[in-house]
Amino acid sequence: MDAHIKKVYVPMTETGFYILLCLREPNHGYGIVQRVKEMTNEEISLSPGTMYGSLSKMEKDGLIVFIREEEKRKIYQITDLGIEVLQLELKRIERLYRNVKEIGR
Template identity: 40%
Template sequence: MQAPTFFILTALAAQPLHGYGIVQSVARLSDGEVNLRPGTLYGALDRLDQQGLIAVDREESVDGRLRRYYRLSDSGAAALADQADRLRRHAAAAGRQLALRPGTAGGAA
């Protein structure tokens, strides 16, 4: 799972959001490392919807423009949980290897 997808699903984990809300949430959650452009965002949202990982929650008209809200599906929540677990395992493996590095508290001198 690519970082933008991971953060889009993470942004939708707590509540449904519209496109701009997703962009803001992803920027905040990634500490500014992932900045989604509209074309990238809406392409990803279409793909995630087709994969069943998200769904349209509702649509509202705001100032004459349609605002679509997306929510995380049960399948999306499971995929996000699996990816979060995988990332934890990978980070732990990196930590163990770094601890073996010479000159560190856990490694040989």
């Protein structure tokens, strides 16, 4: 993995994390927004501007790829690089959680 990609994406923003998590299956921007609301019991609501800006940057950086258009909606999916970045972030989150459990709340 390119050092620049690692520096930019790890640690990830919540927006970036949820986008990559949702794009393990093909999806479009509105679908991602709805899925994140569902997964977080509406505690997190991605704004269209932030989400579409992130999608554009992630596509440019090779973390996601445009695969097709359906009903005027762009469908994206995570790439191998995106999976690698997501796995790094998941390991980081697991380490944080493990440390909290060891020290106590």
